[in-house]
Amino acid sequence: MANDKPFQIFTVQTRPEDGPPRLAALRAEMAKRGFDGYIVPRTDAHQGEYVTAQDARLGWLTGFSGSAGFAIATQEQAGVFVDGRYRVQVKGEVDLAHYTPSTGPKSRWRHGCAKPCQRAAASPMTRGCKAARRSAT
Secondary structure (H helix, E strand, C coil), rough: CCCCCCCCCCCCCCHHHHHHHHHHHHHHHHHCCCCCCCECCCCCCCCCCCCHHHCHHHHHHHHHCCCCCCEEEECEEEEEEHHHHHHHHHHHHHHCCCCCCEECCCCHCCCCCCCCCCCECCCCCCCCCCHHHHHHH
16 A cells, blocks of 8 residues: 555545545455454544644544544444534534434444444554444444
8 A cells, every 4th residue: 555645635624525435445445454344533643632634534534523523434334423512513514325423322323233343443543452442342
């Protein structure tokens, strides 16, 4: 992947219509690497709430611009998990045909998955092992 073009560009403001092709590219990369799911946090490498453009992975992938949340993408579906403050905002910023916003427990969303994730990935720069496991379960 060293010679490929960058997966994420940091100078473009994300719109809801940008999410589906980016999600498709993520899913293709997941399939290539043998992952069932991928966790995309809102935080940066320092677990900060306010992130620079280059660390705005959640916003880049989904379009969600709130200061708290994360996404889990599988081959079958993608969920954006936010707290109650962003219940209305997330629905206006993500493509609802491709992302399911949730303010409830992850377990409720997981029951809608066709199969459980066996191999979920997360960037080691943004998630510690324990935090990634908590997000995936």
